[in-house]
Amino acid sequence: MxxxxxxxxxxxxxxxxxxxxxxxxxxxxxxxxxxxxxxxxxxxxxxxxxxxxxxxxxxxxxxxxxxxxxxxxxxxxxxxxxxxxxxxxxxxxxxxxxxxxxxxxxxxxxxxxxxxxxxxxxxxxxxxxxxxxxxxxxxxxxxxxxxxxxxxxxxxxxxxxxxxxxxxxxxxxxxxxxxxxxxxxxxxxxxxxxxxxxxxxxxxxxxxxxxxxxxxxxxxxxxxxxxxxxxxxxxxxxxxxxxxxxxxxxxxxxxxxxxxxxxxxxxxxxxxxxxxxxxxxxxxQDRAPLVKARAKVSTVREQASAEVGNTIRLEKEGPSIIVELDPPKSLTKMDKFLKGAQALHEAGADAVTLADNSLATSRIDNLAASTLIKQQAGAHPLLHIACRDRNLIGMQSHLLGLHALGIRDVLAVTGDPTKVGDFPGASSVYDLTSFDLIRLIKSMNEGFSHSGRPLGVQTQFTVGAAFNPNVSSMDKAVKRLEKKIVAGADFVMTQPIYDVETLRLLKEATAHLDIPIYVGIMPLINGRNAEFLHNEVPGIQLTEQVRKRMADSRGDVQKGEEEGMAIAKELQEAGLDLFGRLYLITPFLRYHITAALMNDVKASASS
Incomplete structure (x- = not known):
């Protein structure tokens, strides 16, 4: 038979x-x-x-x-x-x-x-x-x-x-x-x-x-x-x-x-x-099969939406500025970190963004740090989430924790491999790529976990995508960015840019994209800092002109900081003119530098 x-x-x-x-x-x-x-x-x-x-x-x-x-x-x-x-x-x-x-x-x-x-x-x-x-x-x-x-x-x-x-x-x-x-x-x-x-x-x-x-x-x-x-x-x-x-x-x-x-x-x-x-x-044995009665099939989409938390104002008119302030490596610098967050918030930052153990170097957990700046400084946190450190279980748990704490804005990043940092023997997890992480977050916004289980509520995350314009082929980089947008990215944050011409090329290459782009600017503080970034940090390139300007200040702390500020202001002016949005990266907790740059933006806007 x-x-x-x-x-x-x-x-x-x-x-x-x-x-x-x-x-x-x-x-x-x-x-x-x-x-x-x-x-x-x-x-x-x-x-x-x-x-x-x-x-x-x-x-x-x-x-x-x-x-x-x-x-x-x-x-x-x-x-x-x-x-x-x-x-x-x-x-x-x-x-x-x-x-x-x-x-x-x-x-x-x-x-x-x-x-x-x-x-x-x-x-x-x-x-x-x-x-x-x-x-x-x-x-x-x-x-x-x-x-x-x-x-x-x-x-x-x-x-x-x-x-x-x-x-x-x-x-x-x-x-x-x-x-x-x-x-x-x-x-x-x-x-x-x-x-x-x-x-x-x-x-x-x-x-x-x-x-x-x-x-x-x-x-x-x-x-x-x-x-x-x-x-x-x-x-x-x-x-x-x-x-x-x-x-x-x-x-x-x-x-x-x-x-x-x-x-x-x-x-x-x-x-x-x-x-x-x-x-x-x-x-x-010898038992006849049964025809199952029609079941009442439930729908997993009959869920209540979560209360919408404060999110980054992507449709904001006029200049919009995100300022990065990395959590410190040492507990002794936590007070300075919180003062910095307060100062940046008062200077008008739309969000204070916190990296997730950048360069694979262990820092105070950015979830704990963001909760503190929200509670004590009134600042609006935007968390980086690296795929490197959490497996899929931990990643979803982390996101649920963020939502429970009312933190809604995140940046999905791959994360530098562990061999770059201070624990070279640690494992890099990478259960997810940054594309997968964006999709996971968007699935949670629809009310589903990665496994498909209904969460009971729809999360309300706004998710950013990282972009590196400091590459040999801008077109290939933009193609990769387009895939992140298809995955669900709501906005873009770039690696630091140190050349006005790169800003112009970026604008031309992304003119067809209907998505906010925050251009990264990180003030330099001295010649040694400039050479380290150019030669040792992946994804960052400085022009010969910028390196020379910073080299001329070698040994003079004040002159180095002033020259770094001058370069940042030039880039900031071009970035605002082309994109209207800035991502200012605070060097070494020196928040007075980024606060001063923000004050310049406010002064220019009011003049």
Whole structure:
């Protein structure tokens, strides 16, 4: 009997995990390469699932695509691994009545930033599918897809290569009931059905309870075949490896709940073993499938908006000035920092912006510092957020904390690598790029976490993008900036500029962009400071003329500061004329310098 005909009449039990099973038995390396290196071990694992009662076993080919195999230097073995994976699964199923073999293709994107383009993934999926289908599987199982677009693309590839082959499409959720990006699971499954997917469902990421809770959100047309492959449990960490609860009896107790949700194909994912599958089989043996009643599907977008906090006045008429005052490295300078914030606020700064451990040098936390200047100086803080220091969990937590404290304005930056700073042995995290961070913030403004979970409120962040005009190709830099704007950036802050001609080129190159641009100006204080910035700080370039002017003041503190002020005033005047917005960067907590520059702006405006 054909696979779909069988599924129409019965609940079929799928197999469980191959990867965690082989690792537990001493295998190491690429799991898919076990199809070459440990054939007997793979066949034995498949047979154990068949003997436990599995009606559907899947080839050991989850990550057998060129992109993932490249991590092991095995991309040239792609076709062989898929062919062999199918043959080993078929060998294990040989002689067993109505045991179906599905060729498995796993998702490539995992919910984080991906280095692969859609075209890269399309080619990798297509070549893997061709290799699998050459061995005539009973179905193709597409599993662990966090990215709905990627899964839809995979379904289209399979249906184009072989319109008749049954396709099982399983999504992996960011949180209960939702995919990453806030897509409700019901919407995702309906989309897959519209694309011609024959069986739709959920796998991985969650154990039985959360998988069932997610299925409760599903209301699909009658006659739809649903699948579920939960993990054994939430994972723990032991000796550097993920481990799962051994809970076959619990799985047995949950089997009827899956049946009540209309599931027709029920297997296991990470951490599950033949014992878990045997438990499902024993509970569901000879039990007829149920047609699920239409559920009342909730919408994650029915959320209350958060109270709008004070935000930077991007539409302000007349000059607009953001002033940077970095948190100090030492607690002994905190009083001076707070006095500086007060002085800059009183001088008319629209916002006091605080870097996030710039140059990878540890400073007082800018969240704590911004809270203090808001409370004690009445200043409006604008925080830099670097991707370097926080993983995705910490990043979202940090943003939620900012919102809870009423801080609404942020600048998304990549962050200098740790080897630049005073802790060169520290790790650079970079779970997110600056593009990803902008998108995350905008998703939170829509009321969703990165995982797609509703936040309950919509955050009200205004997010800035950093831009470096001190490059050999302004056009390429602007193209990169355009991508940040597409990601959702509301305004731009540039690296310090030390040349009026660069300001003019920047204006010309960005004339088509309808977004406020704050041009960076950082006063120099002496010749040594100028040479350090030019030669040692990434993203900053000084002209020969500026370096000469500052060199002439070498050894004279007052003259150096005066010359630095004179250069800054020239740039400030040109920046205001071209852009109307300034980003003044305070050197070494010398806030009197930036306050004086702001007073010049006010004097010019009133004259």
């Amino acid at each position: 054909e696979f779909l005909e069988k599924l129409k009449k019965e609940i079929l039990v799928g197999d469980g995990a191959i990867g965690t099973l082989l690792y537990d038995r001493g295998y190491s390396g690429s799991i898919e390469d076990a199809n070459r290196r440990a054939e007997e071990m793979v066949v034995a694992a498949h047979r154990e699932y068949v003997e436990a009662g599995a009606n559907v076993i899947q080839s050991n080919t989850y990550a057998a695509n060129r992109l993932k195999l490249k991590n092991y230097g095995l991309e040239q073995q792609m076709a062989r691994m898929n062919t062999q994976g199918m043959r080993l699964a078929k060998q294990a199923a040989s002689g067993k009545e109505e045991v179906y073999v599905a060729g498995t293709i796993g998702g490539i994107r995992d919910g984080r930033a991906s280095p692969f383009s859609n075209q890269d993934i399309k080619k990798a999926t297509e070549s893997q599918a061709e290799a699998l289908m050459a061995e005539e599987p009973d179905a193709i199982l597409l599993e662990t897809y966090y990215d709905l677009h990627e899964l839809v693309q995979a379904v289209r590839i399979i249906k184009r290569l072989s319109p008749e082959i049954p396709v099982i499409g399983n999504v992996s959720l960011g949180d209960v009931g939702v995919l990453h990006g806030g897509i409700p699971v019901n919407d995702a499954l309906l989309r897959l059905l519209n694309e011609g997917t024959d069986v739709v469902g959920i796998n991985c990421r969650m154990g039985p309870a959360q998988t069932i809770a997610s299925l409760e959100e599903v209301s699909v047309p009658e006659g739809t075949y649903l699948s579920a492959y939960p993990n054994a449990s939430l994972p723990g960490l032991q000796d550097g490896r993920l481990v799962y609860q051994s809970n076959p009896d619990y799985f047995k107790s949950q089997a009827e709940e899956f049946r009540q949700q209309g599931v027709r194909l029920l297997g296991g994912c990470c951490g599950t073993t033949p014992e878990h599958i045997r438990s499902f089989k024993e509970k569901l």
